[in-house]
Amino acid sequence: MSKSLRDDLLSLLALQVVDSQIDKARATLAATDNGAAALGLYNTKKKEAEVLRAAATKAQTNQKDAELKLETIETKRKHEEKRLYSGSVTGSRDLENLQKELEMLVRQKDGAEEVVLLAMDAAAEAVAIAENAEKEQLLQASRFKKTRASYEVRHKELTAEFEGLKTPRAAAEREVSDKSLLARYEALRGKKNGGGVACSGIGEDDACGACHTRVNSQSASAARRGEALVFCEHCARILTPLA
Structure with missing residues (x-):
């Protein structure tokens, strides 16, 4: 009928x-957050952390270079001071030149020490900033993982719901003659x-x-x-x- x-x-x-x-x-x-935004923010923070870590490494290298320069000046100063008091230099002109050399080395040492202190401060600040950025990167990685895990669970639930509605949907469609x-x-x-x-x-x-x-x-x-x-x-x- x-x-x-x-x-x-x-x-x-x-x-x-x-x-x-x-x-x-x-x-x-x-409408469920699939973590795309969190992943994008993680990638941004990762790049920022990499740039800041590179800056910190450069600052540490600058510090080491400054310390090496200071060490070189101090070694030379000690060497010249040893010559001055060893009695190996006897000529008045040679003694005068040696004294001037020592005075110059002392001035260079004072300047190098200031450079080292500035370099140490800069390196410490750069390292602190880099470490903070890396912590933020790790926190964002954790946020992304949580968001994605939650999405996977919801996706599974809703997919099961879709599958469960296929049979009643087909039956309802057949009822329309x-x-x-x-x-x-x-x-x-x-x-x-x-x-x-x-x-x-x-x-x-x-x-x-x-x-x-x-x-x-x-x-x-x-x-x-x-x-x-x-x-x-x-x-x-x-x-x-x-x-």
Whole structure:
């Protein structure tokens, strides 16, 4: 026995209920944080940490170079001072030149010591900044892992929900005997942005259940009884009986 239009409209409404559940699950998955933003921030922090670590390494190298220069000057100063007091230099001009050399080395030493102190401060600051950046990188890595793990769990749950709705969806679709009506429904779902809602029951208040706009009483009555294919005057959805 062929089904009446009213029966098909009720079946269509049942199909819409299942499709709305599927749409809701899909929307939930799409809105679930998959960790992409956290991963992007991690990569940014990683690059920043690498740049800052390179700067810290350079600052430490500068410190070592300054210390080596100071050590070289001090070694030479001690050597010249030893010559001065060893008695190996006896000429007055040679002694005068040696004394001037020592004075110059003392000035160089004072300058080199200041450079070393500045280099030590710069290196310490650069290392501290790099270490802080590396800690931030590790924290962001942890945040990404947690977000991704949470997403994987939710993805698994929603995928199972999708799979579980396939059978009732297919069964509900089979209940609609008028395939042209089903085709109209699918076409409307493709056009609608509001969750893919293509049909809606009409209440006793003559209002569309989807957009809540009242339709003319004659059309509303025909839709409630399932006597004719009626579309909402405002949103163009198929209006169906509620039961």
